Amino acid sequence: MAKEITSRQEDYSKWYNDLVLKSGMADYSPVRGCMVIRPYGFGIWERMQGALDRMFKDTGHVNAYFPLLIPKSFLSKEAAHVEGFAKECAVVTHYRLKNDPDGKGVIVDPEAKLEEELIIRPTSETIIWNQYKNWIHSYRDLPLLINQWANVMRWEMRTRLFLRTAEFLWQEGHTAHATAQEAIEETERMLEVYAHFAETYMALPVIRGRKSPNERFAGAVETYCIEAMMQDGQALQAGTSHFLGQNFAKAFDVQFLNKEGKQEHVWATSWGVSTRLIGALIMAHSDDDGLVLPPKLAPLQVVIVPIHKGAEDLNKIYDKIKPLLDELKKRGISAKFDDDDQKRPGFKFAEYEMRGVPVRLAMGMRDYEGNTVEVARRDTKEKGTVSFDGIADHIDNLLNDIQQNMYNKALSFRESHIRKADTWEEFEKLIEEPGFISAHWDGTSETEEKIKELTKATIRCIPLNNPQEDGKCIFSGAPSKERVIFARAY
């Protein structure tokens, strides 16, 4: 077929880019580091949004919208936050253009300079906590459980479609609580929502854990994360949930009258996932023929291709298929009958494989007469001829099976690619192979940084419910009580 994809073996990175571009998920834009999310990619994001938004609402959250632009001075209010975020961001300095006196288009009007520069939000803690000050006065105003779906911008130097772009879409939850305990529970609850989403919808097993201090969110007391393994064995952080303590409440002076009648600073969390999840979805499951999408997120779940000569045959097949289309629609399964006469069936097959449609049906005249249909599943590429009777049930079950199988496959890949290293030599050897390394660490930032410098591996997380065992740091030999997960990461 025309749209050839580089194989994973040949060049994993090029394979990924080929897939994203050729399947019509996204495109480059003329603005450095910013991507266009095309309808097929956006269809996946809409399904992700729908599922997550329901889970957020089921856990008591409501949506709101805060300004895109943040006064520059806000960023410096929380000391750690400004260190982590303020540097690489888009700065608005003027608010007007004017005609170029030389007649060459428009220029920035020097008269229209802002008194204080505005920053395009890299994240919204500061602008939101500045607002919460007006909304929170007493314990009766708490908890405040707000989420925002928005675009944010971080001026990344090296960008990759979906995985790291200057502008990206995300959701950011920002909650306020009366006690530290409640805020920590919220942080953990939302981590679990993310993990459940990744596993159930994305068919992506994740390790739940805490970040080392080095990798914490700027301004957080504790950062929880879910980490997934891609097919090249590298890690991808798929979501984070932060316990912010009273840091932002203090920076913006948000206090409340507690039940005992005393003023106290509010406790906070924030948590987010982004369009980067689409990159994770692609990297975790797809193959050299194209995307492999889990049925729960696929914009199109079933495609039906007629194989016929002439209009009469086509009509016969369509009449037979029509009740199936209605039945699938009734079950909430998206299906398409592709009767485009300008493309040959083989071309269509390759196209739908490329786009990762989970189930493909094909019906020729022999099938028609024998009351059968050919069914092909995208994940395993198995195909076979089945009876047309009860075909809707068959498809329904098959979609569930594909969803589960994709998860199992990713899980077994991950399980076979987490290895223990007990000496530095082992570590250095293993880190050159695909996968995660489980190893002891002395708990210091110095060691973590040194290991990163030498091997490009970082501590992805300290797993939750981590078994405690005595050991020695892989690098320094200092005593350690538990293993942590090391990997190279996206």
Place this chain on the structure above:
Amino acid sequence: MAKEITSRQEDYSKWYNDLVLKSGMADYSPVRGCMVIRPYGFGIWERMQGALDRMFKDTGHVNAYFPLLIPKSFLSKEAAHVEGFAKECAVVTHYRLKNDPDGKGVIVDPEAKLEEELIIRPTSETIIWNQYKNWIHSYRDLPLLINQWANVMRWEMRTRLFLRTAEFLWQEGHTAHATAQEAIEETERMLEVYAHFAETYMALPVIRGRKSPNERFAGAVETYCIEAMMQDGQALQAGTSHFLGQNFAKAFDVQFLNKEGKQEHVWATSWGVSTRLIGALIMAHSDDDGLVLPPKLAPLQVVIVPIHKGAEDLNKIYDKIKPLLDELKKRGISAKFDDDDQKRPGFKFAEYEMRGVPVRLAMGMRDYEGNTVEVARRDTKEKGTVSFDGIADHIDNLLNDIQQNMYNKALSFRESHIRKADTWEEFEKLIEEPGFISAHWDGTSETEEKIKELTKATIRCIPLNNPQEDGKCIFSGAPSKERVIFARAY
């Protein structure tokens, strides 16, 4: 009650602001001209989005996402467009901050100056048509029917919550077609979608029309609009749909191979509605006690307030109400049982009135024992005691009735406030009274501008299917074939 609202009579403009702020719809932000949409206001926007998005998809559109930032040079590519838009917009000139050497927070890093400034999108025609160039090659790629939900920014000098803010949320459809005829049909189709939405969901009658050349979108060949009348008789443009001809295709050189094998420029439309609709919704229906929301867009449709002494009575009432809550949920009606013991029933009544909840039920022990319930409707303030048997049906019908009644009331208000003026004296007198004026116009921009200068009234639209009649321009006396709608507008 504590949260007093200025009456419409006293100060219409202050009434509106009071309502928006005190009902918890929105709040001011520290960024000039930018608002915070609070959860209650955002709940309405989510319902608007949901309904519109379904209609867009039912008419064949898909969603996508294009970059927030537009290279400055793009704006000058379409000559009329730059005149209309380029001037008042937020300009990004730098991409990095650094620590202030004086230790006072952060400053813009002068080293990080962009080669070409970027503009925060005021609308996306330019960035989208630049992309369409890569996607459209042949008639087989057409039509391209894409919509985007996004934030946009126009540096307005005078802002008002929801009605005119520097940043606002909207959707913008951008479609590409093989023929002018098809594009015009699309423009009209989407105008009708907007009109249907306004009338059916917002309970807001609108006049469908075309704009005069003066009021056309910058870069459009023809702008269609829907115009609504607010309670003070002023007009509010509630949605626009533009036939762009080949203007943007030519500016960005987007050509396609037509069926005859010839290269031709593509035909375009764009259409949008924004969070300004929330302002229209408030202004059209609300009263001096607070919001009046149409049931189809109300975040909460039914509230049930128990009137009791002590926990035992409360439990009895709750047990009686619980099956009703379940039944309403099953019917897709949002309902809340408000058993907050810290607030008195009278306070709650006022609060829900303020927030425009369409139906309020109250049950005391006498109701409980008599198997009745008090039902109050927000729109007419009528209340009465009805049997608890069949109460779910009663509520269901009442919600439909309220939706219809709100529309009828707004329609009859509008109909009684459109007056004909046949002399300039009449016009000058009528324009000082609330309402629209139907009058003859000579079709020239000069006359339109002069009338605006003298009276602040603009031509809101030339209604579709306008009756043709001979007349004389209200201002110049020149011959005219039809009346147009004049009004002062938001």
